Amino acid sequence: MNKTSFLGQSLVAGVMAASLPLMAGQAQASDYTIDTEGQHAFVQFKVSHLGYSYILGEFKEFSGDFSYDEGKPEASSVNVKVDVDSLDSAHAERDKHLKSADFLDVSQYPTATFASTGFKTTGDGAGKLTGDLTLHGKTQPITIDVDHIGGGEDPWGGYRQGFEGTTTLKLADYGIDTSKLGPTAATVDLYLVIEGIRQ
Amino acid sequence: MWRNSRRGWGWPVIVMHWLSALAIFGLFALGWWMTSLGYYDPWYKLGPWWHKSVGISLFALTVLRLIWRHLQITPQAHGTRNEQRAAFVGHVLLYVLLLLIMASGYLISTADGRGISVFGLFEVPALITGLKDQATLAGDVHWYASCGLVILSLGHAAVALKHHLLDEQDTLRRMIWPLR
Numbered sequence A: 001m002n003k004t005s006f007l008g009q010s011l012v013a014g015v016m017a018a019s020l021p022l023m024a025g026q027a028q029a030s031d032y033t034i035d036t037e038g039q040h041a042f043v044q045f046k047v048s049h050l051g052y053s054y055i056l057g058e059f060k061e062f063s064g065d066f067s068y069d070e071g072k073p074e075a076s077s078v079n080v081k082v083d084v085d086s087l088d089s090a091h092a093e094r095d096k097h098l099k100s101a102d103f104l105d106v107s108q109y110p111t112a113t114f115a116s117t118g119f120k121t122t123g124d125g126a127g128k129l130t131g132d133l134t135l136h137g138k139t140q141p142i143t144i145d146v147d148h149i150g151g152g153e154d155p156w157g158g159y160r161q162g163f164e165g166t167t168t169l170k171l172a173d174y175g176i177d178t179s180k181l182g183p184t185a186a187t188v189d190l191y192l193v194i195e196g197i198r199q
Numbered sequence B: 001m002w003r004n005s006r007r008g009w010g011w012p013v014i015v016m017h018w019l020s021a022l023a024i025f026g027l028f029a030l031g032w033w034m035t036s037l038g039y040y041d042p043w044y045k046l047g048p049w050w051h052k053s054v055g056i057s058l059f060a061l062t063v064l065r066l067i068w069r070h071l072q073i074t075p076q077a078h079g080t081r082n083e084q085r086a087a088f089v090g091h092v093l094l095y096v097l098l099l100l101i102m103a104s105g106y107l108i109s110t111a112d113g114r115g116i117s118v119f120g121l122f123e124v125p126a127l128i129t130g131l132k133d134q135a136t137l138a139g140d141v142h143w144y145a146s147c148g149l150v151i152l153s154l155g156h157a158a159v160a161l162k163h164h165l166l167d168e169q170d171t172l173r174r175m176i177w178p179l180r
């Protein structure tokens, strides 16, 4: 559970990149704060239930920021902190169990963090964001597939960029024992929607 | 036989006392065991179903027990003034812990607005829901209060045996059979 972010690049960015050297000072990397105040950002997870269906849930509280330059997406970076205690799978007794020492051990490891280490564009606004995810006290490198959804001025005088991302975590990598949940629950899919407001 | 006397307890008090004690030790063992079960265990769902059904029934019994107790005199307590005081405080504490456990158990189960089914017969509605971290915090209270109650009731039993064996008083006997 955890985190996220991303940055993708847009077609526009490609065009701008060509003219970049001519316009020094333009299209600089900007810093964005993830819009958790208006909650235009989501950290959701999906895990198999018995292999027959899925359990969906989310982490409601997290914060973070990213820096993004449409002209130079490779230079993007992102940092996110997730309050693991805010897990919500729409069933309090299950949430209690997931947060207990049997799984996430929230009292011991209240936060999960993601700090990016690199970003590679794969074209058409898509890219691969690599970074270190710390969850349950263990840090592992992960890769998040990112798509730039869109960006521009919002109706209230601000400027926004939005991305979505997906990745799959193997919980055993983080020292979380899911063996009692059966083999299909060994991995968790994350779906992230992150909208940032330029500072 | 029904009502308490100055010398002993009536049947309702005796029956409710031992039924409660049985239910409490049973619920403690069941609660402990069921929370250690794997997801694929057939008792993973049955355990909590019995635990909650018996727990709510125990709550009903406890309310009855307290009402009944307040409608009657109670037998003369044994021992010195201080022993009597300690016994009184201990008994009140047993009730307080029991009610705390039942309240916290209720709050775990109803944290997201679901009611509690009692033997599939009817459902106790959720009244207090959505407090921050409700299930986890109520679960902590439930666990520690349960441990406290079991330890205190073992001490309570030990003192009962002491009255019976060492002091040779009829303390234990009158909790087993009504004395006129």
Ligand code: HEM
Residues within 6 Å of the ligand: A093, A096, A097, B024, B025, B027, B028, B029, B030, B031, B032, B035, B048, B051, B052, B054, B055, B056, B058, B059, B101, B102, B103, B105, B106, B108, B109, B116, B139, B142, B143, B146, B147, B149, B150
């Ligand atoms: C209204 C009555 C009760 C209800 C609704 C209730 C409900 C619950 C629930 C939902 C759990 C599972 C918590 C979890 O998922 O970790 C639980 C656990 C437990 N209950 Fe109860 N309970 C009640 C009464 C009692 C009583 C009277 C006792 C006896 C002392 C008791 C002892 C326990 C124990 C020892 C656990 C295991 C706690 C743990 O390992 O975290 N419960 N109870």
Ligand code: HEM
Residues within 6 Å of the ligand: B013, B017, B020, B021, B024, B025, B069, B075, B077, B078, B087, B091, B092, B094, B095, B098, B149, B153, B156, B157, B158, B160, B161, B171, B172, B173, B174, B175
């Ligand atoms: C969880 C278990 C238990 C609880 C919660 C409990 C609670 C109580 C309470 C509240 C009373 C005061 C009378 C009343 O209000 O009904 C009482 C009396 C008594 N209990 Fe228990 N009890 C438990 C287990 C036991 C056990 C295991 C024994 C014996 C080995 C025992 C022996 C007695 C005796 C002898 C009295 C009568 C005291 C007197 O006449 O002054 N109890 N108990």
